[in-house]
Amino acid sequence: MKTVKCSECNEEIPINSIVCPKCNTRCLSTKSRITAIILSFCLGIFGAHNFYLGFINKALVSLACTTLSIILIIAGIFNNQLVFWIIGLVLLIFVFIYAVFEGVLLIKKIIFRDAKGKRLK
Numbered sequence: 001m002k003t004v005k006c007s008e009c010n011e012e013i014p015i016n017s018i019v020c021p022k023c024n025t026r027c028l029s030t031k032s033r034i035t036a037i038i039l040s041f042c043l044g045i046f047g048a049h050n051f052y053l054g055f056i057n058k059a060l061v062s063l064a065c066t067t068l069s070i071i072l073i074i075a076g077i078f079n080n081q082l083v084f085w086i087i088g089l090v091l092l093i094f095v096f097i098y099a100v101f102e103g104v105l106l107i108k109k110i111i112f113r114d115a116k117g118k119r120l121k
């Protein structure tokens with residue numbers, strides 16, 4: 001049987017446990033995996049799925065990169081600087097690919113926990 005470590009007591013527990021048999025902590029997150037997947041595909045460039053799951057630092061990095069890329073694109077257009085525009089666009093595409101990649105990891109259940117280590121429902 002597949003096991004995972006309890007987020008509280010580190011005990012190896014069956015992957016589909018709802019409550020840890022040792023410390024009685026609830027192992028199931030209140031966050032839904034499906035919601036996280038939808039957020040990663042629709043609003044992933046703003047880090048929405050990571051904000052939702054509680055991975056605030058990761059979410060802030062995505063948000064900062066997206067903001068920077070939009071500023072570069074707008075600045076590039078208004079100042080006729082093609083290089084700004086291209087750097088901004090490449091950065092935005094990179095952040096988008098990363099968000100979709102995390103969405104796929106959520107679909108494949110490679111990411112299956114929230115930031116507190118609780119299994120997504």
Ligand SMILES: [Zn+2]
Binds near residue numbers: 006007010020023024
């Ligand atoms: Zn436990």
